[in-house]
Amino acid sequence: MATTRQKKETILQGLTGQFKEAQMVIFVNFHGLSTAATRKLRKLLRTTGSQYKVAKKTLIKKAMETLNVIGDMPNLEGEIALIFGADNLPTVAKSLIKFIKENKEMAISGGILENKFIGSKMVSELAAIPTREILLAKLVYVINSPRQRLVGALGGDLRKFANILSQIRK
Numbered sequence: 001m002a003t004t005r006q007k008k009e010t011i012l013q014g015l016t017g018q019f020k021e022a023q024m025v026i027f028v029n030f031h032g033l034s035t036a037a038t039r040k041l042r043k044l045l046r047t048t049g050s051q052y053k054v055a056k057k058t059l060i061k062k063a064m065e066t067l068n069v070i071g072d073m074p075n076l077e078g079e080i081a082l083i084f085g086a087d088n089l090p091t092v093a094k095s096l097i098k099f100i101k102e103n104k105e106m107a108i109s110g111g112i113l114e115n116k117f118i119g120s121k122m123v124s125e126l127a128a129i130p131t132r133e134i135l136l137a138k139l140v141y142v143i144n145s146p147r148q149r150l151v152g153a154l155g156g157d158l159r160k161f162a163n164i165l166s167q168i169r170k
Helices: 005-021 035-047 057-065 089-102 120-127 132-169
Strands: 024-029 050-054 080-085 107-113 116-118
Touching: 005 050, 005 057, 005 080, 024 089, 035 050, 035 089, 057 080, 080 089, 089 107, 089 120, 107 120
Parallel strands: none
Antiparallel strands: 024 080, 024 107, 050 080, 107 116
């Protein structure tokens, strides 16, 4: 069933708005992905605060023309879906990479991050970034480490001194 011109304009306006609001957009080729797997992916992405949207490539390209994106646009081959991430971008990328490992039919084509086109490798690198909580825990450890070492060093000398005094007493 053909999409009417009015419907296409509505979709184009929606895509343009989503492109402008999203901090990150990931293009995925979902050719061969089952409906059940797609449903599972949508549910997974909803938990990360992101959105999965399927649109025609011509509409995607027209919507991107309104943006000032730097770099070369990735090759959009096959059936393309968009994943719009608003916040917690490493979590979105991790969830997507994990899903793709389970569902080999899907592949990352590229994306947009901070108004620059990125490749699929960059999305994988983004997924490798630790979560905010882990980074904060590492920061606290680094800040606290000199104090722990000082206490250990001072405590070690006092223990040695106490052991020497107890040996002299005997």
